[in-house]
Amino acid sequence: MISQESEPSEPSQNKPSLAVLLALLKPFYFQYRYRLLFGFLALLAVDFLQLTIPLYLKQTVDILKNGTATSRELLRIGGFLLLTAAGIMALRFTWRVLIIGFSRRMEAHLRARLFAHVLAMDKSFFDQHPPGDLMAHASNDLSAVQMAVGMGMVAAADALVISGAALVLMLYISPFLTLMAVLPLPLLGLSAWFLSDRLHTRFDQVQHSFGLITEFARNSMVAIRLIKSYTREQQQARAFGELGENYVAANLKVAVVQGLLFPVAILVGNLGMLLILYYGGKLVIKEAITLGDFVAFVHYLYMLIWPMMAVGWVTNIAQRGFTSLARIHRLLAARSRLENSLPAVGANPCVRPEHPLQYINGQAQGPAPTVPYRKKGVGGEYYKEFSARFRSDPVISLRALNFSYPHHHKAGASSLTGISLDLRPGILGIAGRTGSGKSTVCRLLTRQYPVSEGMLFFANQDVNSLAPALIREQISYVSQNPVLFSSTIAENISLAVPDASQEEIEAVAKLAGLHADIINMENGYQTRVGERGLRLSGGQKQRLAIARALLADRPVLIIDDALSALDVETEQQVFAGIRARVTGKIVLIVSHRLKLLSGTDQVLLLDQGKAVALEHHEHLLLHNDFYQAMAEKQQGRGR
Numbered sequence: 001m002i003s004q005e006s007e008p009s010e011p012s013q014n015k016p017s018l019a020v021l022l023a024l025l026k027p028f029y030f031q032y033r034y035r036l037l038f039g040f041l042a043l044l045a046v047d048f049l050q051l052t053i054p055l056y057l058k059q060t061v062d063i064l065k066n067g068t069a070t071s072r073e074l075l076r077i078g079g080f081l082l083l084t085a086a087g088i089m090a091l092r093f094t095w096r097v098l099i100i101g102f103s104r105r106m107e108a109h110l111r112a113r114l115f116a117h118v119l120a121m122d123k124s125f126f127d128q129h130p131p132g133d134l135m136a137h138a139s140n141d142l143s144a145v146q147m148a149v150g151m152g153m154v155a156a157a158d159a160l161v162i163s164g165a166a167l168v169l170m171l172y173i174s175p176f177l178t179l180m181a182v183l184p185l186p187l188l189g190l191s192a193w194f195l196s197d198r199l200h201t202r203f204d205q206v207q208h209s210f211g212l213i214t215e216f217a218r219n220s221m222v223a224i225r226l227i228k229s230y231t232r233e234q235q236q237a238r239a240f241g242e243l244g245e246n247y248v249a250a251n252l253k254v255a256v257v258q259g260l261l262f263p264v265a266i267l268v269g270n271l272g273m274l275l276i277l278y279y280g281g282k283l284v285i286k287e288a289i290t291l292g293d294f295v296a297f298v299h300y301l302y303m304l305i306w307p308m309m310a311v312g313w314v315t316n317i318a319q320r321g322f323t324s325l326a327r328i329h330r331l332l333a334a335r336s337r338l339e340n341s342l343p344a345v346g347a348n349p350c351v352r353p354e355h356p357l358q359y360i361n362g363q364a365q366g367p368a369p370t371v372p373y374r375k376k377g378v379g380g381e382y383y384k385e386f387s388a389r390f391r392s393d394p395v396i397s398l399r400a401l402n403f404s405y406p407h408h409h410k411a412g413a414s415s416l417t418g419i420s421l422d423l424r425p426g427i428l429g430i431a432g433r434t435g436s437g438k439s440t441v442c443r444l445l446t447r448q449y450p451v452s453e454g455m456l457f458f459a460n461q462d463v464n465s466l467a468p469a470l471i472r473e474q475i476s477y478v479s480q481n482p483v484l485f486s487s488t489i490a491e492n493i494s495l496a497v498p499d500a501s502q503e504e505i506e507a508v509a510k511l512a513g514l515h516a517d518i519i520n521m522e523n524g525y526q527t528r529v530g531e532r533g534l535r536l537s538g539g540q541k542q543r544l545a546i547a548r549a550l551l552a553d554r555p556v557l558i559i560d561d562a563l564s565a566l567d568v569e570t571e572q573q574v575f576a577g578i579r580a581r582v583t584g585k586i587v588l589i590v591s592h593r594l595k596l597l598s599g600t601d602q603v604l605l606l607d608q609g610k611a612v613a614l615e616h617h618e619h620l621l622l623h624n625d626f627y628q629a630m631a632e633k634q635q636g637r638g639r
């Protein structure tokens with residue numbers, strides 16, 4: 001089956017404390033304190049009005065029993081009841097708008113925060129958290145939190161107030177009867193306490209299972225052409241069905257716990273009612289309480305049963321909410337290993353924070369990366385100064401560069417070992433066997449993974465002393481699989497320069513050999529490329545990505561095997577276009593093609609993560625066995 005590139009993160013055994021989770025929500029409660037205050041006042045008023053209804057009933061029953069009832073008196077009581085009902089209606093509407101509105105706003109804030117946080121994370125975070133997993137957090141988990149802080153909070157407050165007030169009024173009518181009514185209550189408390197912990201663990205499993213399904217579905221849609229070409233539809237459907245069954249099984253485990261909570265709550269309530277009917281009836285017969293008291297008492301007991309049942313429901317919603325909040329907290333607590341953050345307006349993103357992160361068992365620890373790098377009193381000047389300096393004299397130095405991927409399948413395996421070289425303006429080809437580390441070099445230059453101190457320098461400054469965003473702004477990067485947004489061709493080309501003119505866009509499209517293709521399309525530059533560039537050929541996508549990089553016009557251009565889908569003639573045409581545009585820039589071209597490498601100034605040859613040669617193409621052809629073998633194979637293919 002076409003499965004996950006990486007498993008969604010497992011439900012963690014370390015639960016963050018309640019205080020930590022509540023601290024996450026505290027700012028929202030503070031921001032909306034007045035809205036909440038009025039909402040809860042309205043809720044209290046509804047509860048108060050509801051509690052008066054049994055008093056009207058008591059009054060009615062007693063005057064009917066005494067024979068003192070008159071039509072006028074009955075109409076008066078009826079009028080009050082009607083007014084009370086109207087008040088309840090208006091106030092209920094008010095609290096719903098205020099409190100449920102708060103929970104929706106909080107959900108939107110939390111979602112935006114999660115999104116911004118995820119955007120600021122580095123590549124190793126995404127290696128661990130596939131998109132399906134992240135989507136599950138952004139949908140299911142946030143909904144569960146919204147439900148808990150919305151209806152959950154309301155139900156809890158409502159239950160507390162109603163049950164408290166009903167108890168007081170019941171005590172007022174008859175302390176003995178009240179004792180009878182609450183006798184079965186501890187049974188409910190015990191079962192809620194016993195079952196709620198199980199609910200937490202099981203609900204965590206449900207969310208994990210949902211993450212697996214989402215990720216599988218996403219992967220299948222992305223790889224739909226592959227699935228069809230290998231006629232794997234049935235296997236995929238079967239595998240999806242299995243994941244669905246696991247999801248159902250996980251949900252059923254939750255249902256077992258829930259299924260126990262609700263009946264226990266109802267049983268406890270009805271046991272209380274049984275005792276009241278028996279002992280209350282006897283008290284009325286003995287005339288210790290009036291019939292009206294008895295009717296009012298039964299009504300209050302009904303009011304007490306709802307909160308008792310709500311205990312189960314609220315426990316469930318609160319457990320789901322806290323489990324989901326804990327999952328969201330785990331994501332928010334994850335740190336970018338590059339100490340990166342989205343630079344705030346006016347902040348200087350050049351200087352490292354005062355408390356750098358430490359690495360413990362490969363996990364970054366330390367303060368959350370929400371504060372961008374600052375240098376007191378400098379503002380954005382340093383940023384501009386570095387960019388200007390690097391643009392006028394671009395130089396990148398690799399010094400005995402070693403690197404291992406944080407989640408490499410072979411622990412401790414090095415992907416790059418001891419690479420030393422200076423990159424200056426000119427075109428450097430990078431060649432080597434598959435898996436030799438070519439793309440890894442590109443990824444490190446573009447700051448996708450952390451590099452140890454003293455190994456990589458931009459303009460003689462250690463990259464660790466510079467914000468990753470600042471480094472990335474110096475580089476146009478065309479990856480092996482160009483990514484396109486599902487917008488127009490023009491928008492895709494001008495991604496890095498949104499205000500580029502049509503002439504500028506056309507100029508780079510011509511250099512990338514794409515202009516002729518575009519003008520033959522139905523809507524020219526306004527043609528929509530479809531999901532991930534679905535409506536373009538592989539070669540068109542690659543040339544579009546090259547055009548985008550040329551328009552960005554940055555001091556460094558990295559093309560990671562991104563001309564592979566072109567025929568040799570088109571490749572040469574595109575290469576000529578690149579050459580025309582890159583004077584004074586550092587250009588790296590990863591390729592297996594000899595024809596392309598022959599046009600570069602020098603070729604870096606990698607083997608098992610080591611630099612084995614840095615020579616001109618002609619020299620390598622004469623003196624390097626691997627290069628000669630590569631040339632022979634390609635010429636053989638050409639014949």
Ligand SMILES: Nc1ncnc2c1ncn2[C@@H]1O[C@H](COP(=O)(O)OP(=O)(O)OP(=O)(O)O)[C@@H](O)[C@H]1O
Binds near residue numbers: 406407437441
């Ligand atoms: N995200 C990753 N996590 C763990 N290991 C990785 C990751 N990406 C690459 N590797 C490993 O690092 C090594 C170098 O990979 P790299 O992608 O740099 O090779 P390459 O020379 O670009 O290969 P190709 O020509 O096939 O693209 C390989 O052993 C690969 O398995």
